[in-house]
Amino acid sequence: MKNILRFTRIGLLVLALAIVVGCQAPAAPAASDAPAAADAPAAAAAPAVPAADTPMTDVGTPRNQTLIFQTFDRQTADPSNMNPMLSYAVWRGFRELGWGFLWETDTGTGESYGELAAGPAEVLNDEHTKFRVALKEGIYWSDGVEFTADDVIYTLETNFACKDVATRVGGVINYVKEGGWEKIDDYTFEVETQKPAYDIQQNLGVRTWGANLVPLPKHVFEALDNPCETKNTNPTVLGPYTVKEFDENGFWILWQLREDWERSAWADLDEDGFMPKYVLYKDFGPEETRSLSFTQNAYDVDTFMSPDSIKAVQSRNDKVTTFSPTMPYHNMDDACIYGLLMNMQKSPYDLLDVRWAMALSIDLETIGMNAVNGEMIVSALPMADTQILRPIYLDPLMSFLEEFALDDGYKPFNPDFGAQLAEKLAASGATDIPEGTTAFGLGWWNYDLDEAAKLLEGQGFTKNADGNWLLPSGEEWVIQLTIPGDWNKVMQRIGFALADGWRAGGIQVNVQQVDSAESSTIQRVNALREVQLMWTNCVFTPSWLGAWRELEPGHIKPADSQEKNDGNRQQWDNETVYALVEASKSMEQDSEEFYENGRLIMQEFIKDMSWINMMNIPTTIPTNEYYWTGFPKADNYYAVPYSWWSSAKEMVANIQPTGN
Amino acid sequence: MGLLQYVGSRVMSYFMVLFIGITVTFFLPRLMPSDPIENYIYELQSQAGQSLSPEEIASMRETLSQIYGLEGNLFSQYLGYIQRVVLHFDFGPSFSAFPTPVLEFIFRALPWTLGLLVVTTVIAWTLGNMIGLVAGYFHDSKAANTMEVIGVLIYPIPYYIVALVLILTLAYVWPIFPLTTTVRPGPLTFAKIQVILYNSFLPALTIVIASLGWNILSMKALAFANKEEGYVNFARLKGTKGRTIMTTYVFRNSILPQITGLSLSLGAIFNGALLTEILFSYPGMGLLMRSAAGAGDYNMMYGTITVSIFAVATAVLVIDLLYPLFDPRIRFR
Numbered sequence: 002m003k004n005i006l007r008f009t010r011i012g013l014l015v016l017a018l019a020i021v022v023g024c025q026a027p028a029a030p031a032a033s034d035a036p037a038a039a040d041a042p043a044a045a046a047a048p049a050v051p052a053a054d055t056p057m058t059d060v061g062t063p064r065n066q067t068l069i070f071q072t073f074d075r076q077t078a079d080p081s082n083m084n085p086m087l088s089y090a091v092w093r094g095f096r097e098l099g100w101g102f103l104w105e106t107d108t109g110t111g112e113s114y115g116e117l118a119a120g121p122a123e124v125l126n127d128e129h130t131k132f133r134v135a136l137k138e139g140i141y142w143s144d145g146v147e148f149t150a151d152d153v154i155y156t157l158e159t160n161f162a163c164k165d166v167a168t169r170v171g172g173v174i175n176y177v178k179e180g181g182w183e184k185i186d187d188y189t190f191e192v193e194t195q196k197p198a199y200d201i202q203q204n205l206g207v208r209t210w211g212a213n214l215v216p217l218p219k220h221v222f223e224a225l226d227n228p229c230e231t232k233n234t235n236p237t238v239l240g241p242y243t244v245k246e247f248d249e250n251g252f253w254i255l256w257q258l259r260e261d262w263e264r265s266a267w268a269d270l271d272e273d274g275f276m277p278k279y280v281l282y283k284d285f286g287p288e289e290t291r292s293l294s295f296t297q298n299a300y301d302v303d304t305f306m307s308p309d310s311i312k313a314v315q316s317r318n319d320k321v322t323t324f325s326p327t328m329p330y331h332n333m334d335d336a337c338i339y340g341l342l343m344n345m346q347k348s349p350y351d352l353l354d355v356r357w358a359m360a361l362s363i364d365l366e367t368i369g370m371n372a373v374n375g376e377m378i379v380s381a382l383p384m385a386d387t388q389i390l391r392p393i394y395l396d397p398l399m400s401f402l403e404e405f406a407l408d409d410g411y412k413p414f415n416p417d418f419g420a421q422l423a424e425k426l427a428a429s430g431a432t433d434i435p436e437g438t439t440a441f442g443l444g445w446w447n448y449d450l451d452e453a454a455k456l457l458e459g460q461g462f463t464k465n466a467d468g469n470w471l472l473p474s475g476e477e478w479v480i481q482l483t484i485p486g487d488w489n490k491v492m493q494r495i496g497f498a499l500a501d502g503w504r505a506g507g508i509q510v511n512v513q514q515v516d517s518a519e520s521s522t523i524q525r526v527n528a529l530r531e532v533q534l535m536w537t538n539c540v541f542t543p544s545w546l547g548a549w550r551e552l553e554p555g556h557i558k559p560a561d562s563q564e565k566n567d568g569n570r571q572q573w574d575n576e577t578v579y580a581l582v583e584a585s586k587s588m589e590q591d592s593e594e595f596y597e598n599g600r601l602i603m604q605e606f607i608k609d610m611s612w613i614n615m616m617n618i619p620t621t622i623p624t625n626e627y628y629w630t631g632f633p634k635a636d637n638y639y640a641v642p643y644s645w646w647s648s649a650k651e652m653v654a655n656i657q658p659t660g661n
Numbered sequence: 662m663g664l665l666q667y668v669g670s671r672v673m674s675y676f677m678v679l680f681i682g683i684t685v686t687f688f689l690p691r692l693m694p695s696d697p698i699e700n701y702i703y704e705l706q707s708q709a710g711q712s713l714s715p716e717e718i719a720s721m722r723e724t725l726s727q728i729y730g731l732e733g734n735l736f737s738q739y740l741g742y743i744q745r746v747v748l749h750f751d752f753g754p755s756f757s758a759f760p761t762p763v764l765e766f767i768f769r770a771l772p773w774t775l776g777l778l779v780v781t782t783v784i785a786w787t788l789g790n791m792i793g794l795v796a797g798y799f800h801d802s803k804a805a806n807t808m809e810v811i812g813v814l815i816y817p818i819p820y821y822i823v824a825l826v827l828i829l830t831l832a833y834v835w836p837i838f839p840l841t842t843t844v845r846p847g848p849l850t851f852a853k854i855q856v857i858l859y860n861s862f863l864p865a866l867t868i869v870i871a872s873l874g875w876n877i878l879s880m881k882a883l884a885f886a887n888k889e890e891g892y893v894n895f896a897r898l899k900g901t902k903g904r905t906i907m908t909t910y911v912f913r914n915s916i917l918p919q920i921t922g923l924s925l926s927l928g929a930i931f932n933g934a935l936l937t938e939i940l941f942s943y944p945g946m947g948l949l950m951r952s953a954a955g956a957g958d959y960n961m962m963y964g965t966i967t968v969s970i971f972a973v974a975t976a977v978l979v980i981d982l983l984y985p986l987f988d989p990r991i992r993f994r
Contacts, residue, residue: 079761082761
């Protein structure tokens with residue numbers, strides 16, 4: 002029997018040794034020189050042989066020649082699909098590195114500029130439906146063929162031809178008039194829109210982070226049997242980078258600089274003649290493993306790392322930096338904002354005083370400190386407080402906010418929110434508090450449970466013995482609050498903190514976490530929604546029309562309707578807003594008149610409290626400056642530091658190697 | 662009952678389970694408030710800076726409904742679905758990755774899932790039962806007690822904790838293994854197999870350790886109980902060798918329920934190992950199912966869940982048919 006035990010122990014030891022020996026780390030990956038797939042563009046030149054001690058990436062490129070971004074979506078569903086008309090791997094650098102757009106947006110200024118177009122679109126008629134576009138000369142596809150108006154015309158034709166199969170052509174076919182295009186010469190074309198268009202550059206070009214119209218290479222696509230459903234793997238591109246290699250399981254993609262990158266769509270963004278040879282978009286796992294990888298200098302730019310993890314990483318690696326050395330540390334100029342969408346057709350959210358009571362019962366300081374460590378920029382107005390929008394929209398409305406009063410004369414706005422938050426942060430031990438407290442926003446609503454109680458009591462609400470609010474009918478008031486599940490951890494934390502705060506004020510809350518598909522459905526179906534925490538009101542450039550175009554008559558549904566609405570997700574019936582939106586559709590969108598209409602709409606939002614705005618999206622994007630420097634920072638702000646926006650090209654064009 | 666009758670009844674049950682499973686699978690996602698069309702429109706909205714007009718949204722809704730084949734009443738869609746699945750094993754295109762067929766994703770993820778989970782399930786089962794047998798049979802010895810304690814300690818630890826500890830230890834403090842899975846594309850050469858093994862070792866080790874505890878404890882309990890049975894005492898008194906008693910008498914009777922457990926575990930591997938795949942960026946069926954549910958991708962859910970139902974039902978059928986070979990008492994009933 003003792004032998005049996007002994008043999009068992011020996012057997013286990015042998016097994017362990019076999020596993021260790023059998024799983025020896027393979028030889029370090031060879032420098033990547035394998036050609037791309039059969040239909041690839043002209044092969045890139047073989048990489049320079051790195052020094053013997055140069056660390057290599059897992060994909061076989063020298064680490065100090067490879068700029069590495071954490072992917073926005075972790076795993077992409079269909080990595081080999083690179084056809085911009087289909088559900089392609091959109092978060093894998095195509096908009097940033099591969100595609101060329103007619104117009105791009107300079108995210109440092111909010112202005113649209115010509116990328117493939119030589120300048121702004123020329124308006125040809127008073128109705129603003131016909132336009133002429135001149136293209137730049139000397140831009141070449143990655144296979145050496147010049148880009149011309151033929152490609153744009155072909156793209157428009159193909160978008161329409163594929164409309165019954167292609168899922169990403171809706172933005173073009175619902176905007177451009179079918180057949181309404183004409184080639185004038187190799188570098189000029191004309192296009193007609195279905196309706197008067199004052200934002201053609203933002204619709205056919207980039208609005209914030211991608212464009213509806215992605216020019217296709219006519220000489221490649223017309224030779225295909227089925228251009229509508231081709232995967233277009235390893236595509237011929239206009240950008241300076243081509244797809245070198247990609248993970249068939251969707252976790253990474255490697256881009257390589259074209260040899261002739263100076264003839265590509267946005268080569269003129271680069272001023273110093275240097276661009277990283279390789280750019281890798283890779284998933285480094287959940288936040289736990291990402292922070293370890295980041296500490297090890299395994300990649301350069303993260304996406305939405307939590308403040309706690311960033312602090313932990315910084316304590317171990319001083320090369321990890323944030324946008325600003327002071328709070329809130331990060332650039333939060335994302336176009337969209339977090340807030341509460343209420344079903345204004347459903348009782349009691351149809352009562353103005355109830356909506357105000359809800360707003361005044363939100364302790365946003367505590368929510369911000371609990372959910373995002375106080376690293377936030379708040380905004381009472383339904384618009385992100387960004388460096389582009391603040392001077393045009395938010396600053397001019399400060400006097401309105403400060404003077405605004407409810408029917409009982411109460412003034413709800415607190416312009417000192419930032420200062421109070423700073424005090425609270427300092428008291429909790431936070432450092433790096435900025436001197437200017439407007440860094441946290443220009444103010445928010447008072448946290449005033451007494452005023453909230455007064456408003457509710459005025460509507461017939463009462464409190465029970467537990468201090469919880471009861472509806473006028475006598476039933477306990479329970480808010481059904483829909484929040485994202487763990488697919489958006491930041492909003493999840495904010496949602497739970499919000500619910501806790503309301504409960505402390507006597508408002509009971511039932512929190513329902515949902516997946517992204519369900520969240521998308523709920524925002525459009527009255528029967529499914531009472532109050533939903535979500536992001537919307539997305540305005541990046543001074544043109545707000547894209548965000549509020551949906552506020553038009555005809556979309557209000559009954560409170561318990563199962564029918565999906567196509568617009569007016571707030572279910573907000575306001576004739577003044579309808580008229581302002583309609584009038585603005587035929588205005589130049591950089592005119593003072595247009596801006597003023599935007600400001601008037603925001604005043605209506607406040608008067609009706611039709612949306613409880615909370616904060617800018619806390620885009621926590623730390624960078625690792627061990628291998629690369631020159632990322633956008635507060636003292637060197639040339640673009641938003643978002644690797645998932647097409648403007649990441651500005652980052653790629655500006656960064657420099659550190660020499661490590 | 663006769664053998665033919667026995668096989669016949671099991672096979673009929675098998676097909677009934679498949680039919681019910683496939684039917685329930687069709688209707689369940691439709692009862693969820695998720696809508697793949699809304700999800701996709703919202704994605705397009707996000708990428709258009711939330712600027713799609715109501716008319717554009719209405720038009721896209723109609724177009725996507727046609728493209729996705731979601732027009733018509735639910736029953737006609739169900740009939741079309743049954744026909745496609747039963748006759749052609751075709752689940753249609755993925756909605757979130759239209760128009761790529763669902764089967765393409767499944768066949769891409771399945772080898773990774775099978776490779777990882779078959780190996781780890783068999784290793785954990787074999788190792789766990791070996792250790793459990795010894796621990797149960799030699800329950801008086803210190804070594805055996807130590808093995809039992811190891812099983813007791815490992816078993817309640819959540820998988821997530823085991824994985825993070827191993828990641829910290831073997832991929833960060835002593836960076837022997839990579840933090841994430843990276844396998845470059847290309848033909849399946851010996852070098853690539855080596856890379857796959859190297860990248861899979863840590864995920865595999867976490868699964869083996871997390872699964873070991875249950876196998877040790879269950880086998881130990883069975884072995885200990887069977888060791889005290891009358892026929893074992895008789896064999897001992899007869900002078901049968903200890904090794905023979907342990908293997909032929911105790912092990913053979915203790916392993917029976919463990920075989921059932923193994924077959925069910927092997928069937929369940931088609932569900933993937935979601936936590937493993939998330940933690941290690943490891944491709945597999947778990948992530949496929951998870952993203953399908955999140956996106957409301959009906960076809961992908963149908964495909965992945967049906968494959969899982971098929972695997973588990975088949976595993977149960979196989980064990981039902983093969984069990985008489987392991988247990989002669991069933992053979993002669």
